[in-house]
Amino acid sequence: SAVISQKPSRDICQRGTSLTIQCQVDSQVTMMFWYRQQPGQSLTLIATANQGSEATYESGFVIDKFPISRPNLTFSTLTVSNMSPEDSSIYLCSAIAGFTDTQYFGPGTRLTVL
């Protein structure tokens, strides 16, 4: 398994600002993902974070709004840019550990945009 930490755990931000969320895994992982979860809803995949190259974004999500970095095998960041109240959500980092195909989740970042 993989133990995943995220920072910050929650934040309240003003409209028009940006927030960077950090994700750290305790072991080398093959794949890392970023999800968004609105209250009472299921998970929506934002992008796959690729090590050393540009992230692969899902339909409806663009790099200018959600820039993602993954400089090494255990760390990734997601930035939510030029925030609006519609960006208020829980953002989750996940990872596939080792040679398994099992996905583990971080504790999430609860973002509120005023």
Place this chain on the structure above:
Amino acid sequence: QKEVEQNSGPLSVPEGAIASLNCTYSDRGSQSFFWYRQYSGKSPELIMFIYSNGDKEDGRFTAQLNKASQYVSLLIRDSQPSDSATYLCAVKGRMGSGTYKYIFGTGTRLKVLA
């Protein structure tokens, strides 16, 4: 569009009963199937994974897979109030070019009544 379908619930069962959670998927090429439990305000945690047709048991949990019917289920025996949560079904599907995507259902909310 590859899909994973779940009944949103809530599914209410009395304490001690068997809870049966169901999931259907559209991609016949899917190879790996996962069940996650998500308590309110928390991130998803893995309960079980299953790859082969048939049953897989782990404690009070049994996952059942029928690839011909494109159906996967989770049985929880001796349900406890602490099992009350949302259960997410996830399917790993091949997207082409050797890439994979994990598709989550919308989740079934389970309520175990004391």
